[in-house]
Amino acid sequence: MLRAGLAALAGHWRRHPLQLAMALAGLALATALWTGVQAINVEARSSYARAAALLAQDRLARLVPLVGARLDEADFVALRRAGWLVAPVIEGWMPAGAARLRLVGIDPLTAPPGALALPAGEAGGLAGFITPPGRFLADAATAPAAAAHLPGPVAAAEGVAPGVVVGDVGIVQGLLDAEGQLSRLLLWPEQPAGLPAWQAVAPGLRLETPAAAGDLARLTDSFHLNLTAFGLFAYVVGLFIVHAAVGLAFEQRRATFRTLRALGMPVATLVALSLAELLAMALAAGLAGVALGYLLAGALLPDVAATLRGLYGAAVAGGLALRAEWWAAGLAMAVAGTLVAAAAGLVRLARLPVLSAARPRAWARASARLIGGQAAAGAGLLALALGAGALPGLPAAFAAVAALLLGAALVLPGVLAAALAAVAPTARGPVAGWFLADTRLQLPGLSLALMALMLALAANIGVGTMVSSFRLAFTAWLDQRLVSELYVTARDDAEAAEVREWLAPQVDAVLPIWSVEGPLAGLPGEIYGVADHATYRDHWPLIAAMQGAWDRVAAGRAVMASEQLARRAGLAPGDALVLPGGVRVEVAGVYADYGNPVGQVLLAADRLAELYPQVERRRWAVRVAPAKAAELAAGLAERFGLEEGAVVDRAAVKALSLGLFERTFAVTAALNVLTLGVAGVALLASLVTLAGMRLPQLAPVWALGLTRARLARLELARALMLAALVFAAALPLGLALAWLLLARVNVEAFGWRLPMHLFPADWGVLLAMALAAAGLAAAGPARRLARLRPAELLGVFANER
């Protein structure tokens, strides 16, 4: 019985291969986008974990300089002599051709137990590691490239983060030109009893707990949450396709189900057979989806890695490892998605009365009845979005985005039905009247695909507006910030002083770019020194400021705070801020500082040098007549023999920054296009599946005197009209989404608020894309209708359809 039952059910798919293909494609695409995004997230998080776990830094407390990035090796010696079990670490960037290597120097003799296992090799474990030219460790992908730039051999080692090379502390100090300097001291978990307080031995240090240190994963959480949201969004859009295809298949097979029941097959068996059929589809599509997702992740990962490096300085491997858990998770998502998408059909099947008449349009009519309920639920969700949008916190912002999108999707069929009903009385002629009435009848069958299209369009408008607004703000901000004609970096402080002396008589101004790192309001931060100059007074992009703000900064009593710092610490002009070392200053103003993950303040340069004498003074911004800039740059390079990159002009810095910006959003753009593609497939799936059911509605109209060609044109026009209506609905939704992203998500996730700009030309392009997608999706069914053999239409009039 089971075999016969399965054969009867499977026969439907044999007769409707396109419908089967659509269901499988929808599920495979949904799974692919979800697993692709998850693969990227897992790979990135694995990189963070490896970086955090290097030298057990994710579980060890460390001593770091109170201010600045480096501490004196003498502090390490003093602490060891006092009995403290501490291990020195030096970290820094070394140029390696066009790229850079992150070097981490450790001392294996004092490293905490189990912190790093040195792999044995030909060069010999410990001795080879610490004896010049030394031996280095890197992950398998980094090792070959690093070897060309290091004095000793590089061995591949597991547990080292991508892009990182580990070596002996003394050798790395030499490579980084940082003799006698360290980045931090790792504290062993167990210390001898009766030690003097470390603060007494090394007063220039501060303690950092493992939780505060391992913040890369937390910093990047919002980025990964964004990716996950995109993946989930595409997954849901994909499930729309599955739901439409499986739902229609259930309706089309209603007569078969009824006959099987009448012939004695128990309803439980019928449900079980349907379930088995669905599981087989889910597994087949899931396998294809995971494989596709792997390819997708592989293609996107380099851009994601660039984004993470640009935004957070996080090193992520550009390659992808094939993990068993993806296959399992991908298949589980495919199966779960199929069951969710088919749940309504299975319930209907379980409740199907034996004598139920075949009603091919029952599904559509039932869906039509649902439109009212859906609209009410959607309105509730939109109200929820309004409420969540007003609450603080990133989860509330994302909840508002989710409620807005889902609510709008649910409301859409009702809005379209109302719009069609409103224009129906204005229809001129019987064909236009029939066209509009028939379109309303098609809405339930098309609503899921139209929802998917609207969501994809809204996401495009919303994310596009956000990115383009960001680009405009960023470009304007760069133009304001990058006012100096040249930027010079000397090799050391002494050379920097010589450069300044040489430049001074030839230029309008030589402005310091000096900075130290240190905690601000309990968060990692940077303190920059600025000169009292019109460059800042006239150009610096202030968001809020006190009266005479720059005068207060120039007097050394006040600082300008970056927007990120101000938002995170709740600072406003007039508030007090304690700088590292305990100096209390006033916040004179707040300025925009896009793209910087850490908070920043601007302090008078003299005051900075006074408070933090160890500050590096190697960089200058030069104000000079633009026409003289190139000549001056050449003169600088020649006079001081500066390396390429040590003297850069404004255009180069701007191009570099904008290039980084574009790469940062490359992934977003790719996911945007993919989501629109999935929505296009959803529309195609619905139109193709509905096309088979349309004949009984179209054949009488044909028989009454409309040609097949005209009917085909009308079908095409219907798809275009619906796409245009959906775009009209997607536009305000997309703008609302953009506002939420700019005014809520960005502020919560990154700490900056961007002004929202509108880009009507982009909407025009997107409308054209939507019409093209709808036109392409409808072209196949319309072409088939135009070329349909009369015998097929005549079949509708036969006694048995």
Added chain:
Amino acid sequence: MLLEVDGVAKTYATGDGPVAVLRAASLALDAGQSLALTGESGSGKSTLLHLVAGLDRPDAGRIRVAGREVGSLDDAGRARLRRETVGLIFQQFNLIPALDVAANLAFQARIAGRHDRGWCDALAGRLGLGPLLRRWPEELSGGQQQRVAIGRALAARPRLILADEPTGSLDEATGEAVLDLLLGLVSETGTALLMVTHSLRLAGRLGGRVHLAGGRLQPC
């Protein structure tokens, strides 16, 4: 002559090879006449009706409707023939589900450019559809739907009605009532009627009868 069918042949390809449904079928029908077309299931009755309506093309032979050679018309020409000259009535009614009863009733007349509101109202009254005009097709019984289909066919004042077992889906009493209405209206309007039926009793109520067997028409 309003309708002339002369030596028409039609063969269908099937899994068991070609099947000749019609072989040199011929008939003629003038304005105001009615003719029943009988024959066994699968004898080709519906096929002949479809060929006359221009819904399909014959393999051989000639069909002239109101002086026009159907075989020589292109797709648009045949569509125009159906809109303006022919009224079709199907066994399964084939009403347009997106339109209410009133719109269904007027649809063909409107696309033919011959909508006459008074005539439509009169037809609705004769067919007992007055109270049903704002209802949807799926809300009607079979008999009610067939009355709408008859009204739709007659609303455009066609010169030829082609009815394919118009009472085949109805019970005997309803079928009789529907046929009474159809014949009454055909007689009043002077329209010619070619009706496919299995029932010799119903066929006997028409002006003439031809029987289709072996692909050929035989007068009875």
